[in-house]
Amino acid sequence: MPNYDLIAILGPTASGKTPFAAALAAELHTEIISADSRQIYRGMDLGTGKDLADYTVNGHPVSYHLIDIADPGYKYNVFEYQRDFLRAYETIKQKGCLPVVCGGTGMYLESVLKGYRLLPVPENPELRAKLADKSLAELTEILKQYKTLHNSTDVDTAKRAVRAIEIEEYYATQPIEERAFPQLNSLIIGVDIDREWRREKISRRLKQRLDDGMVDEVKRLLAEGIAPEDLIYYGLEYKYLTLYAIGKMSYDEMFTGLETAIHQFAKRQMTWFRGMERRGFTIHWISASLPTEEKIDFVKRKLAGF
Structure with a gap:
């Protein structure tokens, strides 16, 4: 039977990986480590798709890590993610649990699954x-x-x-002394979603988040003193909504441009994951359309060596 150190749940945006990971964590009585490069920021909720309700399963909260850990405007990086991931990983392991990392930021995922040895890079x-x-x-x-x-x-x-x-x-x-990072034996599960269904979900979700006040969220961040260029730095929703909020783009231009950008982003995510496979990672793909119970059973069988 394989002895896994970590379960990784990955997939493109709108694939439903977070509710699946939360349900799996609830079933296994464990906790989740987020691998999302933008959900680390406090107050950036709608624009990052921070659906915290997903972390409540059957009325019970599932503990999560590396969400809401930095202030907007801060430039968080992969080195810091490795450091913070290890802290969360050790915390969960000390409780006798098998950690679940979940997200769509390929660089963050690969940096911990492959054990990249990185050093903090100073400004030049x-x-x-x-x-x-x-x-x-x-x-x-x-x-x-x-x-x-x-x-x-x-x-x-x-x-x-x-x-x-x-x-x-x-x-x-620079001559770099490699920084030790543990080699983790990880069970990697990919959530594969049909391209047309993914596009439909992305468009529907974008409209819903705009209705829920995503423009107001960006205006609030600007009013709190975050510079427009600092919000634009985060890309996607924050780039287009900021340009709209400061009058550089009409609402229709913002919506059309953002919708297209998210579709392109999802495509790039899948390209990264396919690249991971070429680089030697084994990703066990399951269909997003499967019921949650069947997804969980699939993971349990893999954990048992089947």
């Missing part, structure tokens, strides 16, 4: 000054010149691209 003022006047297209071309792209996903703003180049330059020029 000289490099930033040199890149300050370059366009996003120019920065992307510079980024492509590096052999290993540690942080090349979702580089949809110049600010993010500069940071990605900064990381690459540091790794290329």
